[in-house]
Amino acid sequence: MSFTRRQILTGLAGLGVVGLAGSGARYWLGRPADITTHDYELIAAPLDVELVPGHVTPAWAYGGQAPGLELRGRQGDWLRVRFINNLPEPTTIHWHGIRLPLEMDGVPYVSQLPVLPGEFFDYRFQLHDAGSFWYHPHTSSAAQLGRGLVGPLIVEEREPSGFRHERTLNLKSWHVDKQGAFTKFSVPREAARGGTPGVLSTVNGTHAPTLDLPAGQVVRLRLLNLDNTLTYRLNLPDSEARIYALDGHPVAPMPLGKEYWLGPGMRIDLALKVPEAGTELSLRNGPLRLATLRSVAHDEVAGDWPPALPANPVAEPDLQRAETLRFNFEWAGTLSTDAAQGGAYTFWQINGEAWDINDKTCADRPIATLKKDGHYIFELRNLSQYQHPIHLHGMTFKVISSNRRKIDPWFTDTYLLGKNETARIALVADNPGVWMFHCHVIDHMETGLMAAIEVV
Ligand code: C2O
Ligand code: CU
Known part of the structure; x- marks a missing residue:
């Protein structure tokens, strides 16, 4: 897997962009003038996306995508993100699961002042832990996350792991009606119960997509629950899948088993042994299909289960004196x-x-x-x-x-x-x-x- 240290966004990538008419400045083009100051220039701005076929949803996006641009860094390195707010309201970015100094934590009035429309903020921190993490605002959260301001942050292991193939699967269920218009992100009677659920389930912004995987290979599936409300009851029937990490942190590999409950904000890294070409597996939430995983012919020699991922340098609590x-x-x-x-x-x-x-x-x-x-x-x-x-x-x-x-x-x-x-x-x-x-x-x-x- 290749990773370019400097990934600069150039253009309208990602989801179908439709009907920008009447929308003021919506640009993602922004090359850093001084490219020694940051690795990413990340812009938050409105973006019309097509979640419901034939209809426009006025999403908010990071880097021209909703869910947002996948940011990648390497364990031990610094991540430097110049964040530009082109939204019509203040926002911040919180880096979920990353151990960093308070000034970089993205909580308004605690870590920093809100980033106002038209302003930018430089986030810089060292990546101590490898794993699957994510980022989102910590202001007007129900609406801002609900509109699509959620994105993956992948920290690669310091030394290459045994995985040659990987995919990131961002799970989100959108609060939209049949015409793609947003419905309420939070209603009191639901907030007082299990939380207000969305109705349109998506993987990487598409409802029930088919994802091609290389036959015979072991693929790392990074599943991220970026949803406001839903706990996904993940299952992958008739597959050979093992859990390698939970919420970014490695575990001794174990079978996925019947079902894993992935709550909002949580992540799971699976190793999937992809069956012979032409096979389809169904990634599900309980009985509901989230995505079809389709095995396609691949000429590399068959892969075997990689060794466990190396532990992150987290201090071990001493329960005796705690x-x-x-x-x-x-x-x-x-x-x-x-x-x-x-x-x-x-x-x-x-x-x-x-x-x-x-x-x-x-x-x-x-x-x-x-x-x-x-x-x-x-x-x-x-x-x-x-x-x-x-x-x-x-x-x-x-x-x-x-x-x-x-x-x-x-x-x-x-x-x-x-x-x-x-x-x-x-x-x-x-x-x-x-x-x-x-x-x-x-x-x-x-x-x-x-x-x-x-x-x-
Ligand atoms: Cu204050 Cu993802 O959290
Ligand atoms: Cu709760």
Whole structure:
């Protein structure tokens, strides 16, 4: 697989672009004047796409694509992205799962000021971990992610892995009607339950595509759940597939099994042994087909299972001396006092507190303060009837136990906390800052299920 260090965007790549009439400046052309300052120039701007055949959807795109341009870097290297906001409203970029300094984390009023229309911001950080990560705004999230501002960030292993072939599959279910027009990204009665689901399932922006894979080869499939709401119950019947990494971090290879639940924000790297040419496999969400994987003749000698991927340099928490902190996630079910005046709804709480998405001072009241380099166990209790993919910024944690399932510990940035489940995760607080700790069902996050954790 080849990777050019400097990939500069030149033109209207990606999805079909239709009917730009009446749309003001929509350009992606932008070559860095001084190409020593950054590796990518990434533009966010409106882009009309054709999700429903024959109809226009007024999406918002990164780098002329929705889902966004795939950014690639190599473990140990720096990633330098000049981000240009050509949207009609402020935004930021958060690099989901990447361990980086707070100033690069993309949370408005915590990491940086929002990037206003017409402005740019230079994101620069070192890539400590290899794996499948992603990026998205942290402002007006239900609408901005809903309109398509989600994209993959792939960090290649420092030394070549045993995979010669790979594909990235970006999963997203769009909130559109039969004419491709956007419907509401969040409605209160859904936000108070499982979150507001989209209806048009897509892989890389296309509904139920057919993807060609090389017969006889082992292909790395990077599956990224970039959806606002849906937990995909992934399955690939009649296939030989093994799990190599979860949420970016390597695991001892194991069979995919019957079904893997991939919550919003989560990723899974599979190795698929592609069957003989002419075979079709069905990648599914429960009983629903997401994509057809079609095997096509290929002349390389058949591939074998690659060795396990090398572990990332994440600090190992010492459970003996770790301090335990408890976090309860619960349904609050009240309207905040200003909801009637157009303020935020509050349906969810962490330890009795709800984050107010409109209050810029929330991060000044962290829910917990950790000592730098201290070892911690978080006990996560879900007191509700809905599952919550719990995500922490800035640090990677290890899942160590659950009262609902057998846990073979793994490192991650997002844990799908089941209904009424209590799980324990552990980490070393090695990154100073104020870090968001929230549910990745976007309208849960925007109706209270978010907090800040401080490391000093
Ligand atoms: Cu993908 Cu605050 O998260
Ligand atoms: Cu949630």
